[in-house]
Each structure stands twice: as structure tokens, then as C-alpha cells.
Amino acid sequence: MAQVRRTPLAEQAADLLLERIRAGEWSLGSKLPGENTLGPQLGVGRSTVREAIRRLAGQGVLTTRQGAGVFVASLDIIEDWSTALRQADINSVIEARIAIEVEAAALAAERRSPTELGVMKRAGDQRDAQRTDIEAHVDADIAFHRAIVAAAHNPILVDLFDSFTPRSRQAMIDLLRINGEFGSDTDQHAHLGILDAITDRDGQTAAALAREHLLTLKIG
Structure with a gap:
């Protein structure tokens, strides 16, 4: 699986997550794995995963539900x-x-x-x-x-x-x-x-x- 190689790390991690969403790895409304799972997959730490999620949430791709997790809100940037x-x-x-x-x-x-x-x-x-x-x-x-x-x-x-x-x-x-x-x-x-x-x-x-x-x- 591709890993982050360039900086800024959060932006690159967000790009990789978006690529996986566009490729259909997670369907609309589905829940993403936790930070402890995504971090090693992307080759970054938990704080970078959180920042990547925040970026994609700001672009309308993800949504965070308190106590429930992170879900796919759109299959591409709005x-x-x-x-x-x-x-x-x-x-x-x-x-x-x-x-x-x-x-x-x-x-x-x-x-x-x-x-x-x-x-x-x-x-x-x-x-x-x-x-x-x-x-x-x-x-x-x-x-x-x-x-x-x-x-x-x-x-x-x-x-x-x-x-x-x-x-x-x-x-x-x-x-x-x-x-x-x-x-x-x-x-x-x-x-x-x-x-x-x-x-x-x-x-x-x-x-x-x-x-x-x-x-x-x-x-x-």
C-alpha cells in the first residue's frame, strides 16, 4: 500500500485517503478505520491522521460524529x-x-x-x-x-x-x-x-x- 513520502504530511495523507475513497474502498456513509489502523497504512502518526481527516472534513468528503467515528460524506471534494x-x-x-x-x-x-x-x-x-x-x-x-x-x-x-x-x-x-x-x-x-x-x-x-x-x- 502506498505510503506518504513528501511533505506536508497531513496534506499528503489527505490525498491518499481521498484516492482510496475515490477508488471505492469505502462507500458513501461507511465508517473509516480508527487512527491506530490508518496511521500505519499511511506511514504517519495519529496527529497527522487527525489533521488529514480535518482537511477532508473541511472539503466535505468526511464527517465526524461525536462518539461514533469518521464517516464518508461524499465520494469527492465538494x-x-x-x-x-x-x-x-x-x-x-x-x-x-x-x-x-x-x-x-x-x-x-x-x-x-x-x-x-x-x-x-x-x-x-x-x-x-x-x-x-x-x-x-x-x-x-x-x-x-x-x-x-x-x-x-x-x-x-x-x-x-x-x-x-x-x-x-x-x-x-x-x-x-x-x-x-x-x-x-x-x-x-x-x-x-x-x-x-x-x-x-x-x-x-x-x-x-x-x-x-x-x-x-x-x-x-
Whole structure:
């Protein structure tokens, strides 16, 4: 049986599961084997199997029933549904980012230290340098925003940001792929504006600019 050989593993595992569903190994409505069975078949761990299932559920192929297992909901990807779900998830992520990052920007302007300001500026420079690769750009963007959250000196905001990062990262990658462009001068200037307000200890402006920037990312 074919095994995963390339990365990202979850995406490759999802592709292999989809191939098996298309080939008729599992009929519509049938239950998939458990993670302990699928993992060795695909050559990946349980966490990767879970992520592959989540991806296919987001594409309308699988459905998870609490306490019952994972079932085949469609024999192929439902393209329109998949796109709609991705867009809905992106907007939900952006709304959550607003809840965390707008307040963090205001607090960072009030509480940041000279050292933390230096970290934010270096992160801004690194973000500016990453304009050719989507994933590298998103990672640099996350580092910039995390530096702001850290400078807010609120450990709960930091914990929320960190626990939310994996889902936020994927949503931002999806967003940039949907948009077909990223790393514009306008986008970079928006981030520098937030940084300037934090530098000036202007919490009201920092919060307003953070909110304005994040709202521009929403779809629809």
C-alpha cells in the first residue's frame, strides 16, 4: 500500500485517503478505520491522521460524529462548499485576531520596553524581507504580531495568541492564496503604522490601526 513520502504530511495523507475513497474502498456513509489502523497504512502518526481527516472534513468528503467515528460524506471534494468553509474560517480567525491583537496593541504602546521595541522593529524588518514565499511571509507576519502581544505584558493574551497560532497560520496562508498576492507596500506600511504608534506610546492610534488593518483582510 502506498505510503506518504513528501511533505506536508497531513496534506499528503489527505490525498491518499481521498484516492482510496475515490477508488471505492469505502462507500458513501461507511465508517473509516480508527487512527491506530490508518496511521500505519499511511506511514504517519495519529496527529497527522487527525489533521488529514480535518482537511477532508473541511472539503466535505468526511464527517465526524461525536462518539461514533469518521464517516464518508461524499465520494469527492465538494469544491463550492470547500471554498465557502475556508472563507468562513478565515473570517472567524480574523475576528478572533481582532479580539486579541487590538487590545494587545494598545497595551503594548503603554507597557513596551526599549528591548521589546527593538524586537518589534527587527520583526518588522524581517516581515518586509519575506515577500516572495507565502508561508515564509506568514511566519514573519506572525512573529511581528507576537512581538506586539508579548510587549503587552499580559500572559493570558500571549497564551491565547500562541494556542491560536496553528489555525491562524493556515487561515492566513489560505487567504493569501485566495487573494493571489501578498507583501505589498501598502500592507507593509500598515504594519509600520502600528509600530510607529506603539513607538510613540499612542495606544489609541495603535489599537485603531490594528483593527483597521485586520478588517481589510476579511472576505466578503
